[in-house]
Amino acid sequence: MSNTPVPPHGQSSLHAVQVLGGGSSGSGVHVRSLSAGLVARGLRVTVCGPWSAEQGYGFTQAGAGFTGLDALTDAGSVASLRAATAGAALVHAHGLRPGLLAAVALRGRNVPLIVTWHTRVDVEGARAGLVRLMERRVARTAAIVLGASSDLVDRARARGARDARLALVAVPAPRRAPETGDGRRQKVRAELGVLDRPLLVTAGRLDAAAGFGPLLDAARRWRGLEPRPLLVVAGEGPDRAVLERRIAMEGLPVRLLGRRDDVPQLLSAADVAVLSSRWEARSLLAQEALHAGVPLVATAVGGVPELVGDAAELVPYGDPEALAGAVTGLLADPVRRAGLAAAGRARTAGWPTEDDTVAHVLSVYDELVQTILSERVDGPGR
Structure with missing residues (x-):
């Protein structure tokens, strides 16, 4: 298991911001599970997303903070996200639109962005070109793109991702019914x-x-x-x-x-x-x-x-x-x-467990945080 990123002496615990859209139930379940695991390992977690997601998945019950992104415009959501990510060690977006909002919100900041692609957007005509542009922007801005399947990893690489990897995405084991x-x-x-x-x-x-x-x-x-x-x-x-x-x-x-x-x-x-x-x-x-x-x-x-x-x-x-x-x-x-x-x-x-998923994400976080610390000490490009 990777070492949990540890902050310098006297500083608060590492702050990881999770950005979630209003999309699939799979990504909501994943972020809820991931947030609980990260909090249990000493990280400070803030989830940013629509209030309906908080109502459906209970991120605050898992120990995370929550910031609603229910502005009527993307500009309003970006402003809320920029405020919520102030001082964050890293930002982890889940999905294409959340990834794009995070990329815009982090512009000018030396904060690493991780984006997990849980699914793909299938559209035709003019909108297909727009989706390709969004995918390219997100893939090229992110420090690391995690794909929930191998074809998503290939898609991210084709869109110019610097680093694309297969994600470990676990679904919590089903609860037993009262009557079995x-x-x-x-x-x-x-x-x-x-x-x-x-x-x-x-x-x-x-x-x-x-x-x-x-x-x-x-x-x-x-x-x-x-x-x-x-x-x-x-x-x-x-x-x-x-x-x-x-x-x-x-x-x-x-x-x-x-x-x-x-x-x-x-x-x-x-x-x-x-x-x-x-x-x-x-x-x-x-x-x-x-x-x-x-x-x-x-x-x-x-x-x-x-x-x-x-x-x-x-x-x-x-x-x-x-x-x-x-x-x-x-x-x-x-x-x-x-x-x-x-x-x-x-x-x-043989599928990854929730602990496996958290350990994998922590290893990615640790890698990025150590890279940032190294650049601050040695200067970029060394």
Whole structure:
């Protein structure tokens, strides 16, 4: 484990500022876990982000300070961030927009910036050019870019990052439900009305990037099975009305559950979990499925293959026939399902823990702080 950066005698503990946007739940969970670990190791941590993030993740409950970035303009957010980072030893931004705000706020200051790319921004047309410019600015300004998957590391290097590395990003181990085992499983299945039917579970924001269009195409192919599987979808988003119309018009065995905070419990009752995304770095659904020992069918995109290895059935994105075939094949093969469940649990044992993640980040912080101290003593360029 790396040594925690230690301040000179008589000075206060090292102050690390975490900058968070209003994006994915994965980055929010990561920053909450990271903040708690850093505080426990003696660092002073301030999280800057929207107040909704503080309400959702409770950074102050983890011992961190919090500064809201809810200004109506980017200029207002930059001003708040510049004030919050005064005297900070380093700033660690999570995501593209937070990284850009931090880069602007730190202009003219000799404060190292670390940026973790948890995901990528997929847009088309003129906005794609703007995103490339943002990525280039952030990648070239940051002292170090950490990517949650290998393809994000490659992307940062292509945008001009001086130093891009693979991040260790752990998801806290799922909490046990008050009721476990077959009793809990049967209760959840009864609530969904699938005591005698296969249950398929997926979760995500209801938008194009989640791949629910191809997933409904696949559902059309397995609706003739007997008994007919039910696919439940946990999540909300702008495409809900479109998906509802398709489900009703085509008579698909699919139910949209809306926003849920019990996805691990849903997975514990599932026969198969399905991830149909166009791209993922370290999919939270995939991690929760493997932790729960649920067979997973997933698209072979982004960081998914390196995350799950051979502990899931992987299919090409946008191929409903392959997706439907993988699901029906698993439903017909209990031995293969049991094998994948065991492989999934074994795979999770090799994933980084929260302590591993904190130790890795501390080693990065220590490296940067020592570089700054060396430059102050010896002068830059030596």
